[in-house]
Amino acid sequence: MRWLLRKCKRCGKYTLRQDRCPYCNGELVIPHPARFSPNDKYIKYRYMIKYEIKRKNEKT
Numbered sequence: 001m002r003w004l005l006r007k008c009k010r011c012g013k014y015t016l017r018q019d020r021c022p023y024c025n026g027e028l029v030i031p032h033p034a035r036f037s038p039n040d041k042y043i044k045y046r047y048m049i050k051y052e053i054k055r056k057n058e059k060t
């Protein structure tokens, strides 16, 4: 799920709107970094590949 919450730069209020603050029409920013960064995803895939190779080696 994508992080939909936005925070207004001007008044600091949170909103689900993506364009402009509904309270003061200020610019919106993403208040938190994504819960799962792309790096975590890569680490997971790398781990899976590693595990897969290990399993193959054990079979032979």
Ligand SMILES: [Zn+2]
Residues within 6 Å of the ligand: 008, 009, 010, 011, 012, 013, 021, 022, 023, 024, 025, 026
């Ligand atoms: Zn605002």
